[in-house]
Amino acid sequence: MGHREPGRSDIKENIKGGVSPISPEKMLDFELGYSYTGRAFSASANIYMMEYRDMLLETGRLSDSGYAIKENTDRAWRRGVELAAAYTPSRWVRLDGNLTLSVNQISDYTSFIPFDDYSGMHEVHYGRTTMLMSPSVTGMARLQAIPWKGGSLSIDAKYVGKQYIDNSMREEMAIPAWWVSSLGVSQSFTFTGKEVTMALYVNNLFNRDYYASGWRWESFDPATGKISYGIGVYPQAPRNFVLKLAVSF
Numbered sequence: 508m509g510h511r512e513p514g515r516s517d518i519k520e521n522i523k524g525g526v527s528p529i530s531p532e533k534m535l536d537f538e539l540g541y542s543y544t545g546r547a548f549s550a551s552a553n554i555y556m557m558e559y560r561d562m563l564l565e566t567g568r569l570s571d572s573g574y575a576i577k578e579n580t581d582r583a584w585r586r587g588v589e590l591a592a593a594y595t596p597s598r599w600v601r602l603d604g605n606l607t608l609s610v611n612q613i614s615d616y617t618s619f620i621p622f623d624d625y626s627g628m629h630e631v632h633y634g635r636t637t638m639l640m641s642p643s644v645t646g647m648a649r650l651q652a653i654p655w656k657g658g659s660l661s662i663d664a665k666y667v668g669k670q671y672i673d674n675s676m677r678e679e680m681a682i683p684a685w686w687v688s689s690l691g692v693s694q695s696f697t698f699t700g701k702e703v704t705m706a707l708y709v710n711n712l713f714n715r716d717y718y719a720s721g722w723r724w725e726s727f728d729p730a731t732g733k734i735s736y737g738i739g740v741y742p743q744a745p746r747n748f749v750l751k752l753a754v755s756f
Contacts, residue, residue, distance in 0.1 A: 644668035
């Protein structure tokens with residue numbers, strides 16, 4: 508069981524905005540897990556249910572000073588299963604993977620969009636929606652090998668499913684699913700009695716174009732009843748290289 512108090516500025520701006528007083532956010536987490544460890548294979552599974560009451564979130568409503576007001580939503584939840592496994596067929600090779608499948612929803616979401624001239628707010632009721640920046644599928648796989656004495660070679664791939672940059676669950680606010688791979692090679696040896704490790708990492712191995720987060724703005728024209736919006740994204744780095752040198756004393 509966890510509680511999260513609203514910040515001082517949240518309470519102050521909430522009062523200035525003239526909306527309902529906010530309450531602490533409450534979360535009750537139920538989890539059930541099982542793990543197995545064998546000679547060459549290990550695995551684990553975990554089921555979780557995070558039930559929220561009075562979750563604090565921004566709805567788009569602004570105070571007189573332009574501060575984003577946080578409000579309580581009656582119910583929300585994060586429910587899912589986490590799976591992980593590792594297989595080591597020999598002392599030279601290891602394969603790891605994990606997968607998370609989840610549902611992350613707000614029971615009843617209402618958004619407030621400012622008028623073009625900021626003279627008022629337009630209310631849009633969306634009902635049940637998916638929480639922002641909460642993909643329903645994430646996963647990772649890694650193959651690691653020790654092809655020579657003191658050496659290590661690994662390649663991995665990470666997948667993140669579709670998510671949204673706000674709580675409205677509109678397709679125009681979606682961040683497409685993406686995956687990215689990386690490669691690492693390292694060599695350890697002893698030099699003047701000290702252990703030295705040199706490593707090279709190649710991130711975004713296949714030089715994929717993707718973005719992992721973003722932002723948006725919206726405004727409402729009361730004369731035409733139309734909503735205007737714009738979206739910005741944060742492109743991630745193309746293929747890049749990292750060199751590492753570590754000396755253990």
